[in-house]
Amino acid sequence: MAEQTGEAAPLLDMQNVEVVYNHVVLVLKGVSLHVREGDIVALLGGNGAGKSTTLKCISGLLTGERGEITRGSLTYDGEDISHMPAPARVERGLSHVMEGRRVFEHLSVEENLMVGSYSRKISGAEALSEIERVYEYFPRLKERRKSTAGYTSGGEQQMLALGRALMAKPRMILLDEPSMGLAPQLVEEIFHIVSRLRKDEKVTFLVAEQNTNVALKHADFGYILENGRVVLYGTGTDLKENADVKEFYLGVGSGEARKSFRNVKHYRRRKRWLA
Amino acid sequence: MPIELSFFLEVLVGGLLAGMMYSLVALGFVLIFKASGIFNFAQAAMVLFAAMFIAGMHQRYGVPFWLAIPLTIVLMIGVAWIIERVVLRPLVNQEPIIMFMSTIGIFFALIGFAEMIWGSRSRSLDIGIPQDPIFVGDMLFQSYDLVAGGIALVLVLLLALFAQRTRMGRVLRAVADDHQAAQAVGIRLSTVWVVVWSIAGFVAVVAGVVWGGNLGVQPVMVDVAFKALPVLLLGGLTSIHGAIIAGLIIGAGESLAEVYLGPIIGGGIDNWFAYVIAMAFMVYRPEGMFGEKIIERI
Numbered sequence: 001m002a003e004q005t006g007e008a009a010p011l012l013d014m015q016n017v018e019v020v021y022n023h024v025v026l027v028l029k030g031v032s033l034h035v036r037e038g039d040i041v042a043l044l045g046g047n048g049a050g051k052s053t054t055l056k057c058i059s060g061l062l063t064g065e066r067g068e069i070t071r072g073s074l075t076y077d078g079e080d081i082s083h084m085p086a087p088a089r090v091e092r093g094l095s096h097v098m099e100g101r102r103v104f105e106h107l108s109v110e111e112n113l114m115v116g117s118y119s120r121k122i123s124g125a126e127a128l129s130e131i132e133r134v135y136e137y138f139p140r141l142k143e144r145r146k147s148t149a150g151y152t153s154g155g156e157q158q159m160l161a162l163g164r165a166l167m168a169k170p171r172m173i174l175l176d177e178p179s180m181g182l183a184p185q186l187v188e189e190i191f192h193i194v195s196r197l198r199k200d201e202k203v204t205f206l207v208a209e210q211n212t213n214v215a216l217k218h219a220d221f222g223y224i225l226e227n228g229r230v231v232l233y234g235t236g237t238d239l240k241e242n243a244d245v246k247e248f249y250l251g252v253g254s255g256e257a258r259k260s261f262r263n264v265k266h267y268r269r270r271k272r273w274l275a
Numbered sequence: 276m277p278i279e280l281s282f283f284l285e286v287l288v289g290g291l292l293a294g295m296m297y298s299l300v301a302l303g304f305v306l307i308f309k310a311s312g313i314f315n316f317a318q319a320a321m322v323l324f325a326a327m328f329i330a331g332m333h334q335r336y337g338v339p340f341w342l343a344i345p346l347t348i349v350l351m352i353g354v355a356w357i358i359e360r361v362v363l364r365p366l367v368n369q370e371p372i373i374m375f376m377s378t379i380g381i382f383f384a385l386i387g388f389a390e391m392i393w394g395s396r397s398r399s400l401d402i403g404i405p406q407d408p409i410f411v412g413d414m415l416f417q418s419y420d421l422v423a424g425g426i427a428l429v430l431v432l433l434l435a436l437f438a439q440r441t442r443m444g445r446v447l448r449a450v451a452d453d454h455q456a457a458q459a460v461g462i463r464l465s466t467v468w469v470v471v472w473s474i475a476g477f478v479a480v481v482a483g484v485v486w487g488g489n490l491g492v493q494p495v496m497v498d499v500a501f502k503a504l505p506v507l508l509l510g511g512l513t514s515i516h517g518a519i520i521a522g523l524i525i526g527a528g529e530s531l532a533e534v535y536l537g538p539i540i541g542g543g544i545d546n547w548f549a550y551v552i553a554m555a556f557m558v559y560r561p562e563g564m565f566g567e568k569i570i571e572r573i
Contacts, residue, residue, distance in 0.1 A: 061459060064454070086458045090459070090460065091461060095459070095460075096459045097459075098455070102459070104448070104452040104456065104457075106451075106452050107448055111448075111449075112449075114442075115445055115449045115460060118446060118461050118462055119460065167460075
């Protein structure tokens with residue numbers, strides 16, 4: 001398994017973070033990960049593995065859900081952000097596109113984008129020219145600019161959520177489950193735009209996904225979470241070739257009857273060793 | 276014009292003018308509810324609170340109105356800030372019913388504080404709006420009602436423009452839609468809350484001056500401010516234009532009912548008739564006439 005190497009310190013560094021909800025429920029049990037500037041990093045795992053919690057912990061949106069970091073450290077751009085309020089993190093270039101898009105339903109598409117620039121304190125005219133730039137990535141949004149956001153399609157809402165985050169001029173976007181409920185072709189389109197944004201706008205991405213296949217195709221690096229712990233990590237290609245990942249996440253069987261993950265001895269052993 | 280018709284119009288216009296005032300107070304409720312999901316029971320107390328400070332400063336210390344009113348507006352902004360710090364921030368993420376109960380606490384605290392300073396006796400508040408009757412053809416109107424209705428109309432339109440057209444208004448509507456998503460784009464909820472409570476305070480100052488001028492500043496003002504409740508039921512808690520139209524309907528409905536149904540059913544009908552209109556309407560449309568439609572995609 002390849003270690004992530006890089007001379008410079010990573011943009012985001014999360015060390016052994018534990019998150020507790022409501023003072024009782026331990027959701028993250030010591031997650032460590034780091035993201036280098038300019039990378040697309042995938043955060044994989046099934047339902048309830050802790051992907052969304054990890055992203056909320058990084059963006060500061062845990063507090064609204066009575067969750068808190070009880071142990072570990074969280075550094076962004078060399079600064080400890082573990083106790084910083086969410087809006088301050090947005091001002092530092094860390095934007096979160098939440099699960100389920102969460103567009104402002106009663107505002108028009110264009111108003112959503114306008115509100116997205118809130119943290120930058122720019123004039124209306126500047127915001128409008130920024131919006132034109134967003135429309136270049138998402139021409140579909142331009143066609144629907146006057147529509148009420150709540151009545152646009154799932155794909156359009158995902159684009160709007162991503163476009164709204166871009167309006168804050170982020171250095172890093174935390175993207176939660178962009179494929180949810182979308183047709184495969186649309187999912188491909190969204191990931192294609194993510195790759196373009198990384199290249200043209202130098203945005204770093206941490207993408208939480210259940211769709212392992214698509215995510216690993218576009219990611220430089222990936223972490224697999226299970227039950228609040230990182231159980232595997234490696235470069236996108238390494239993970240795609242990994243026998244366990246193939247078996248459990250990509251659904252590529254080894255020929256005979258599917259193994260149950262309960263019975264795979266070496267997998268369980270490795271999991272314990274990694275965690 | 277036949278005498279019946281001109282009498283009807285006279286009653287109708289008087290009711291509509293009173294209705295504008297109900298709309299104004301209702302808007303205070305709507306703004307806070309939209310931005311924070313809190314039903315602010317204390318809104319009515321804020322009207323009395325503001326009126327007591329203006330009347331008190333004027334009578335006890337001879338502060339002229341042109342100074343007393345701006346001072347009270349500043350005071351209301353201070354009150355908004357304190358409420359956000361002391362009550363709302365520690366209670367954030369609690370159940371809506373707990374937030375609601377806390378505004379009942381604010382209701383009594385505000386009135387108690389104002390009475391501690393200015394005493395509980397009623398005062399007059401005459402800022403010089405003329406009280407003369409005006410004839411239009413055969414119809415008789417009170418000039419005070421016309422001025423008060425006009426002030427309320429201007430303010431209501433300004434508030435509606437503010438919400439629809441300005442940057443802060445857009446932010447308020449975004450927060451109303453989704454608190455967490457608003458934080459995710461960098462909006463500080465505490466700032467938004469201080470802004471809406473300040474606006475609600477400003478609305479209370481205007482309502483306090485206009486009503487205080489008509490009825491005198493006394494505890495019964497709170498009851499009049501609660502006339503905004505049926506307006507909210509009818510117009511919907513989340514709709515600005517709903518509050519405006521419902522205010523007019525309630526105002527006109529209750530004065531027409533008082534004049535035409537009153538003799539049949541008995542007097543004092545205007546005290547409860549508004550609630551009957553509102554409840555009858557709720558049966559058919561629980562979210563109110565213009566309450567935000569719940570957008571559901573399938």
